[in-house]
Amino acid sequence: MGDWIVSLSGTSAGETLALVLALSAALLHAIFGALQKGRHDPIISRGAMDSAYFLMMLPFALWVVPWPEPHMWPIFAGVFIIHTGYKLLQAAAYMRGAYTVVYPVVRGTGPLFTVFGAYLLFGETFTLTQWLGVAVLLAGIFGLAVYNLIHITVERDTLVPALWLAVATGLFVALYTTFDAYGIRASTHPFTFLVWFFVIDGWLMPILALRRARKLGLRPAPGPLALRGVFGGVVAIASFGSVMLATRLDKVGEAAILRETSTVFAAAIGYIFLKETVGPRRLFLMALIAAGAVIVEAGG
Known part of the structure; x- marks a missing residue:
C-alpha cells in the first residue's frame, strides 16, 4: 500500500x-481536541491517549512495516x-482557557x-486567489x-x-506540519514513518501524566x-496519519489550510457535547472558514 501512495x-x-x-x-482533530479538553486533566487525558496509540503501533513497528533507514533516526x-x-x-492552553476560544486561535495561527x-x-x-482564501479562512x-x-464567561481570569x-501552540502546529511532511517524504516507505512516529511520540506523555496525577x-x-485513551488513540492515529499522508500526496500548505476547517467541527462539538451556544454570528464565521478552504482548493 505504501508503494501505491x-x-x-x-x-x-x-x-x-x-x-x-x-x-x-479536520473532523478527527476536532474530536481529538475535545477529548483532551473534556472530563479529565488535559495532561492526564493526553497521557492515556498517547499510551494507547504507542501500544497499538508497537507490534506494527517491530514486526510488520520495514525498519526505518539510518538517515531517518535524526528526523x-x-x-x-x-x-x-x-x-x-496545548495542554497548558487548555488548562487556562475555554475550548472554543483556545482551539480556533491554535488552528488559525x-x-x-x-x-x-x-x-x-x-x-x-x-496563487493570488488562494491567498484570498487564506485571508477569508x-x-x-x-x-x-x-x-x-x-x-464566554468561564475561565475569564x-x-x-x-x-x-494558543498562539505559541499554533507556531508548533506549523513546525510539526512542515517537519512531518519533510519526514514522510524522506522515508522510502510512508507507513514506516507513520508507525514509528506514533511509537516514538507516544512514550513520554504517559510518564508525565503519571507524575502529574501523583503530584x-x-x-x-x-x-x-x-x-x-483507547478512543482518543484511534482518533489520533487516523487524524495525524491522514494529514501526514495528505502532505505526502499534495502541497503541504493546502493540506494545512484544509485541516483547519476543524474549527467548524470544533464549534459543532462545543455546541452538541459541551453545551456552548451557537448563534447566527458564529454560524456566519464558520461559513467564512468553510468558504476560505473552498477558495484555497479551487484557486490551486
Missing part, C-alpha cells in the same frame, strides 16, 4: 485523495522534540505559519475566537495567558480514562 504523488488522483484525507483529519528525534513541545503547550514554512522548506507558492477563525472571547499559549493527588477512575 507513493505512485499517486503529484497526480490528479493523489490530489483528490489528499483533499479527502485533509478534511477527514525522528526532531519530530519527537517538536511534538512534545506542541503537546505541552498554525496554517498561516505553515504556508510560510512550506515556501521556505519545499518552495511551495500560493483566517478572518473566520480569528473572528470566531474574538466572538467567543467576548461572550486566565484567558489572556491562554491566548498567548496533584488525582485518582481518576481507570475504566473511563482507559476508554477515553
